[in-house]
Amino acid sequence: SCTQWWCFLYKCLLAVLVFSDDWDIYSFHINSTVTSRYATTVITSRVANRMNESKEIEFHVRIPKNAFISKFRMFINGQVYDGVVKAKEQAQKQYTEAVSRGESAGLVSSVGRTLEEFRTSVTVAAHKKVTFELTYEELMKRMHGKYELQIHARPMQPVRDFKVTVDVYIHEEAGISFIDSFSIYQESKELNSFCLQAWIYFYPTADQQKTCDSCGEQGMNGDLVIVYDVNRDNGLGHIMKSAGYFVHHFAPSNLPRIPxxxxxxxxxxxxxxxxxxxxxxxxxxxxxxxxxxxxxxxxxxxxxxxxxxxxxxxxxxxxxxxxxxxxxxxxxxxxxxxxxxxxxxxxxxxxxxxxxxxxxxxxxxxxxxxxxxxxxxxxxxxxxxxxxxxxxxxxxxxxxxxxxxxxxxxxxxxxxxxxxxxxxxxxxxxxxxxxxxxxxTPLLTDVTMIYVGGTNLTQTNFSQYYNGSEIVVAGQITDNDIETFIPEVSNRRVIFSNTNDSVESTGTVADDRIQRVWAHLTVKQLLDEQLRLSGPKKEKVKKEILELSLKYSFVTPLTSMVVTKPPGENTDVLHKPKEGETQRQWSSVSPSGSRKHTASRTRSGSQSGE
CATH class of the missing domain: 3.40.50.410 (von Willebrand factor, type A domain)
Incomplete structure (x- = not known):
């Protein structure tokens, strides 16, 4: 393993906190665990109301567009309030019923260039604190020969204990081929490392949060970007399996380009x-x-x-x-x-x-x-x-x-x-x-991924494979029998195959990470498929998306997360929008029934931070 400043990046982490002078954000942490290019990220923020009266405090973060939120909770006065993923119609019904009873309620919806927004608020008693905790998951996509992590740091106020803590446990037999970092504090530099595990940390002081080129008295306002890739060969690629599931990353190098x-x-x-x-x-x-x-x-x-x-x-x-x-x-x-x-x-x-x-x-x-x-x-x-x-x-x-x-x-x-x-x-x-x-730069056409002894596979046919990209396939291993599981990649020019020693076991049956990679990729591809279809076939695919989203607690365009709050407080509904929606807004309904728009995005309007 290795420990370095910016030693490794594997996740698109993006967080923004919005507050007034009446709030004090005194602790903010990001913790990301990444294995086989799949990241689970937890954003935790502890906020205090330093006024002599109750105050509404807002939690607002931006997350990668390709991520699925899978968990949200608030800790208030020793009580835990969890969000629950539901079918969008059920979530909307709960929201509407709260409004009809004259209760406070909120609806969240936002879409941006590379980010989506999560907002919720809660009333905090005088001199009391609240802890927000948001979890999201994402399968990284290789583009231009690298993976990219972007940390959009904009708390807009120096935070006394501002910490971005990313714990990364990578098991890559090929090793890391290169790492570059670009930040608001330093010039880009190349970090040559071949470690299989890395711990990455970023702890700017309150003074540092005000002294970078794009920072000011209101704190950090800039991006931290790290890019990397792993060692590759011309063979079958890297296959990992656990608890009866597998994920296959295929990106051969040194192939001749196709005109x-x-x-x-x-x-x-x-x-x-x-x-x-x-x-x-x-x-x-x-x-x-x-x-x-x-x-x-x-x-x-x-x-x-x-x-x-x-x-x-x-x-x-x-x-x-x-x-x-x-x-x-x-x-x-x-x-x-x-x-x-x-x-x-x-x-x-x-x-x-x-x-x-x-x-x-x-x-x-x-x-x-x-x-x-x-x-x-x-x-x-x-x-x-x-x-x-x-x-x-x-x-x-x-x-x-x-x-x-x-x-x-x-x-x-x-x-x-x-x-x-x-x-x-x-x-x-x-x-x-x-x-x-x-x-x-196309390198292969008509690529077919074959898995003898595999079932419930994600997409296995690809019209073209381009230099700098990656093909990812996941599925189940029939009867969890690794001995009969034989992967192969073929096209009209070449066949990639290997023996079972190319399949790496990543853990025990209790390790469900590979299963979640399969679920994540399956839902993403089904969302694309349902766009192509109509009629009964479309409804069948939508039903499958909904079942998987509910089973794995993913906030998708067919599900929402209902955030239940303390008695008398808002019930928020986090809605995952789809690209191109014409109206994106966060609205809240007061107990009197009047509607207050606290943020709005329209197709013709500008979008801050995009």
């Missing part, structure tokens, strides 16, 4: 006016500079009409790239939005340009709803699915908050891709370039 065929579909409708179109032009020119000479590409811009730079894909040689960059610099906003025709034209270009041993990719950037041509969303999705026919992925980038993100998300998921929201701020061009870099 790609990529078509960019750029919305140039009038709603892209100004900063959006400028940032798109900038990003597109950067992306064109990154194309390899054995890549082939095409550009289509669209408003109410379709404009081809070339009628077919061409090689990314210097002459064609200069011509394409000139075309990109002249993109101007105008007209309406014909998404249907643009995507069909892009799919057609890729379909007629099939190259053996290459990977095809279709990327759509738009900021609005379809307003010309075919405008029925379901019809567009059907047309696109038929045109692509599972032959390549469609990635949809939704620019800004006015875009119909659910429509783009469903269309991407139906075609083996993902949707990503691009936030309209100063770094939007970097966001676009960053997304492209995730898919810039």
């Amino acid at each position: 790609k065929n990529v078509v960019f579909l750029i919305d140039q409708s009038v709603s892209m006016h100004g900063k959006k179109i400028q940032q798109t032009r900038t990003a597109l020119i950067h992306i064109l500079n990154d194309l390899a000479e054995d890549d082939h590409f095409g550009l289509i811009t669209f408003d109410g009409n379709i404009f081809h730079w070339k009628q077919e894909l061409v090689q990314a040689n210097s002459k064609n790239l200069e011509s394409a960059k000139k075309f990109a610099r002249n993109i101007q906003d105008r007209g309406s939005t014909n998404i249907n025709q643009a995507v069909l034209q892009g799919a057609s270009m890729l379909n007629v340009h099939h190259r053996e041993g290459s990977a095809s990719i279709l990327i759509l950037l738009t900021d609005g709803d379809p307003t010309s041509g075919e405008t029925n969303l379901e019809k567009i999705q059907s047309n696109v699915k038929q045109a692509i026919a599972g032959k390549f992925p469609l990635y949809c980038l939704g620019f800004g908050f006015d875009v119909n993100f659910e429509f783009l998300e469903k269309m991407s998921l139906q075609n083996n891709g993902v949707a990503r929201r691009i936030y309209e701020d100063s770094d939007a061009d970097l966001q676009l370039k960053g997304f492209y870099e995730e898919v810039a």
Whole structure:
């Protein structure tokens, strides 16, 4: 094991406390235990009311968007008040009934760029204290060849005993390949370490909380970021098992890149006016500079009409790239939005340009709803699915908050891709370039994960595997019989296999961590699947999501956490929103029945801290 300042990071920890001068936050701790890229994080804050009368004190934290809250409790005067995860309809009913009885009640809902918010408040007697404790869980995602931990430290007041304590127990036979840290206190530095376990701690003094570049008299206001990766090879990857469950991390290194065929579909409708179109032009020119000479590409811009730079894909040689960059610099906003025709034209270009041993990719950037041509969303999705026919992925980038993100998300998921929201701020061009870099280097296509002796598996077929990413599969081992459990990864070019000595046992039957990884990943993938479906199939998947969420106490878009408080106090309902909701707010209802909005987020409004 090793102990160093910033020795290791494995978790996206993000915490914010909001208070008035009447509150005193005198203890704040974050404790995270991470094993096999799965983190369970506990945020504990002890707050005192130093007034001579009762005071309402608020607990407000921001957590990673991909995390599920699994536990919340308050300690007041020796009593413990626990939150309970319920089906969203039941939680809403409890909230509504409290309001109808004239009782105080609250409803929580928030969504941001990379974070979601948890808020609750409680009335604390004069010179008394309350302890808040929130637990959330997350499976880390590898991007750009690394995992990233971001600590957003903004208590906005020097805290006498401010501690971020992260206890990390990592069992990685491969070891840690690199660690970098970037903080508000020091320049970034590389920490070379090959330890299998690490204890990470951060204890800034009250003076330190006021003296960093972005700090002030109100305390810390900045990010602490640590990035790392583990050693990798060209083999089967790393498989861990416990109590009849397994999780498989597959990210082979040193594979030769596959030439790609990529078509960019750029919305140039009038709603892209100004900063959006400028940032798109900038990003597109950067992306064109990154194309390899054995890549082939095409550009289509669209408003109410379709404009081809070339009628077919061409090689990314210097002459064609200069011509394409000139075309990109002249993109101007105008007209309406014909998404249907643009995507069909892009799919057609890729379909007629099939190259053996290459990977095809279709990327759509738009900021609005379809307003010309075919405008029925379901019809567009059907047309696109038929045109692509599972032959390549469609990635949809939704620019800004006015875009119909659910429509783009469903269309991407139906075609083996993902949707990503691009936030309209100063770094939007970097966001676009960053997304492209995730898919810039395909290494494998048509990847199939096979597990003889495995059952209840998460997703096992992947259209493409990109450099810097990772494929993760979890499931159950039939009858917990490791001797008959045989994993294998195959595609058209290569087969990855190994003997059972590549499967590592992580603990006793009492260790349910691997099981929770399986549950977490299963729920995440089922949430995506239910977006693609309709009718009875959709309802069946939603039922499965609900059952797993309740069993493992996950706050998901189908569940809420009801926070029961002392008699006479609020009953809060924490609601996990979905990406693209148009209204995100925290409202409270007083005993008189009047509604007070203590915080509000709308699609057109700004979002602090995002």
